[in-house]
Amino acid sequence: MKNYIAILGLALLATFPASAASPFDGKLIALDAGHGGGETGAVGNCSGIAVIEADVNFYVRAELEKILDANHVAYFEVPRIDSRKDRVAAAEAAGSSVLISIHHNGSLNVTADYTQSFVTQRNDKIFAGYIHPAIASALKLRDKGIKNDGYGMTVYGSLPGVLTEAYFITNTEAACDFLKYRDNGATNTRVQKEAQAMYGGLYSYFSR
Numbered sequence: 001m002k003n004y005i006a007i008l009g010l011a012l013l014a015t016f017p018a019s020a021a022s023p024f025d026g027k028l029i030a031l032d033a034g035h036g037g038g039e040t041g042a043v044g045n046c047s048g049i050a051v052i053e054a055d056v057n058f059y060v061r062a063e064l065e066k067i068l069d070a071n072h073v074a075y076f077e078v079p080r081i082d083s084r085k086d087r088v089a090a091a092e093a094a095g096s097s098v099l100i101s102i103h104h105n106g107s108l109n110v111t112a113d114y115t116q117s118f119v120t121q122r123n124d125k126i127f128a129g130y131i132h133p134a135i136a137s138a139l140k141l142r143d144k145g146i147k148n149d150g151y152g153m154t155v156y157g158s159l160p161g162v163l164t165e166a167y168f169i170t171n172t173e174a175a176c177d178f179l180k181y182r183d184n185g186a187t188n189t190r191v192q193k194e195a196q197a198m199y200g201g202l203y204s205y206f207s208r
Helices: 002-015 053-070 084-093 122-139 172-184 190-207
Strands: 029-033 043-046 049-052 075-077 098-105 115-118 143-147 161-168
Touching: 029 053, 029 084, 043 172, 049 053, 049 172, 053 075, 053 098, 053 172, 053 190, 098 190, 115 122, 122 143, 122 161, 122 190, 161 190, 172 190
Parallel strands: 029 075, 029 098, 098 161, 115 143
Antiparallel strands: 043 049, 115 161
C-alpha cells in the first residue's frame, strides 16, 4: 500500500509540475522618479496647462510599479531627495540589483522629440542595452541611442543603472498625451507604453 501511495504521488507531481522560476526571483528593482524634491525638471505646456517633468517621472514609475506588483516583482522606491549621490546610496543599501532613473527631456523647440538614454559604467551599458531598445521600440520615436556620457544617478555607486529620457515632455503632443492619461484616464498613452517597455526590458535582462 505504501508503495502504491508513493507511486501515485510521483504521478501527481508529473501531472502538475512545479511552476517555473521567475527571472525576477531574488531580484530587487530600484526605481528613481527623476527630480522631485526641490526640482521640477523640464516644463511642458498643453493649452496653457503646465506639465512638470517631475510629475511625469512619478506617474511613469507608478505605472511600472503596477506592472511589477501584478507580476510579483520586488522593487524599491528611491526616495526623492535632492542629493543624487544619496539616492543611489539608498538604492544600494536596500540591496537593489539594478537601477532605473526615469526622466523626460526638455527643449525650447516644442516639436523636438526623440528617445535617448545615458550610462557611465560598462555594466550600465549591458543593462541599458535591454531597457533602452524596448522603450525606443514601444514609442516609435527617433532613436538617439545610448550615450556614454552619464550624469545624474549613473555616476555614483556600482549598480547597473540607466538614466532614461524616453521623450520630450516639452513636446506639445507629449504634454497633451500626459494630461489625457492623468486627467481623463486615457489608455495606450506614452506613460503606459513606456512603463510596459521598461518591464519588458527588465524581463529580458534577467532572463539572459
